[in-house]
Amino acid sequence: MDVGDLCRDLVRLRSENPPGETREVAEYIHSFLAEIGIESTVVSRDGRRCNLIARHHNPQLLLCGHLDVVPAIADGWRHPPFSGVEEDGYIWGRGSSDMKGGCAALLTALRRAVDEGEEPPVEVVFVCDEETGGCYGMEYLLAKGVLRPCDTLIAEPTPPLSPCIGQKGLARISLSFAGEPGHSSLYPAVGRSAVMEAHEVIEYLKALHERDYPVSAEMERVIARSSAVLEGLFGLQGLDHVLRRVMFNPGVIRGGEKANIVAEHCDLDLDLRIPWGCTAGEIVSEIAALVPSAEMKVTAVSDPSCTSPSARVAERVCAEIRRVYGEAPVPIFQWAASDARHLRKAGFPAVEYGPGEVTTIHGVNERVAIDSLIRAEEIFYGIISSYCTTRPPTEDAND
Incomplete structure (x- = not known):
């Protein structure tokens, strides 16, 4: 099963929030991890909204995603929203970009590391309710103290060259x-x-x-380049105020x-x-x-939050983007919100990076490019491998 196959399977497992019932998709991932020798546990506050956790005795990296998706009415879709159809180089369906594609790429990258004989010092957490705030998911798990602060990679969809190091x-x-x-x-x-x-x-x-609110010169530079990325994504000018106000x-x-x-x-x-x-x-x-x-x-x-661009996890994410794409990464701040805000507040240096068509998120005809899934898996593998004690050499993806 490659990353595209896994993404399709995850899209087909409905996990709309509300109502937020994620047991089926959590148990599917539990079985996937068991097949590669990684123990995991399904944890729930109410028996329906289910999170999945794989622990490690000394974690250096947390791999993070969410299993819930926003609701989808079938009207107007090119393909039924939970069909996971592959067409024109994309996988179509609700959650394909936000963020079952990212979850699939994390999982296949982790499987590759294990298959190549590495022992990744990672923990894995997939939560049930990022789309509705986190009280049954990330906030609940942090309050219970089951996660230990360490470098964190959240596979939320981002532009391919722009990991997100902060958010409003x-x-x-x-x-x-x-x-x-x-x-x-x-x-x-x-x-x-x-x-x-x-x-x-x-x-x-x-x-x-x-x-307008004054900020430091360094933060001003990040906001300016983030605004340029936002304008490029949506094909609009004059969006500079989105991050400043x-x-x-x-x-x-x-x-x-x-x-x-x-x-x-x-x-x-x-x-x-x-x-x-x-x-x-x-x-x-x-x-x-x-x-x-x-x-x-x-x-x-x-409150607004950010991870330093010089933090270890940020530098390693950027290094792998540069290796795979052959271009300089452009770290940005995000205009929306995610579980990164809860994690940073709890002491986790968190960076978001993942595959997806950002402009289709929460919309009709949400989709993810298969090529971006493959590249994300390669980047994630490089990141995971960089945290292993013994790392085999990786070939340049552009060779």
Whole structure:
């Protein structure tokens, strides 16, 4: 079974989140590891959302991925989203890029290292709920203390020359507003609208988005090159603000009772991405001060984080990218979030790198190029091998 075959098998094992049931795919990987002589354990907080862990007595490298995928409605897909069809040099399907392709490449690279007689000092963890925050997955495992800090490679999809060494912070906030109802013909002279109070928060966020936050010269250089990579990926100009400013999305708003009644209730769910130069706590506190009468619940919060480009794991990832692609890697910061934020906070130097068509993630016709799977496996093998005590010589992939 090659990396493409394994990716197809993983795509066909449905693990949409919600509901987040990942037992079948976790047990499949458990069997794969058993066949190459690596013991692993399926761990779950609730019996349905299952994580897989392979331990080592002295880990030097953690190989990390997530088993859950975002839901997929079949409408509009070139092929059914869980068919794992191979066509035109791609494997198509939900999770092929995010991130079952990366999981497959990690596993086949690890198998290759074992088959070649190496004894990789690695631990493996595949979690169940990266797409919904991590309380059943990475946060749960870290809280239980089952993972020991070490260099970490997360096989999230990235541009082929751009490992991700940092990511913006995150704040998810739910606000509930209580107004004073009255007849609509007298508003705003009479009554207080919960809908309009929610609107005022959105107006505040629009102003917040215009702020710039000062950062160090080194971080400024990484942000600039990351912005250039982002613009190239999406074929858009003027995305420089994405990494420098607070990005906000009022994802859900529910409010009002009837058009001719001043709204008594309104709920607002916000997703904020926090840039370097400020903290998530500062932004949350500002919002709380703006609406002291609202009921506020913070469901996720993390500060911007990064791993030094001179960290051992970052240098080794870059060295293998250069070997396989024959071009200089361009480490970047990420505009989205992943389990890297939990791991860095817990003391793990984490770098994200993996195969995938980044612009198709979470979308219709998600897919991964088979060539990128093969190259990722080669890169991952080189990284794993570099942590072994005795490393056999590797041939240049471009020869």
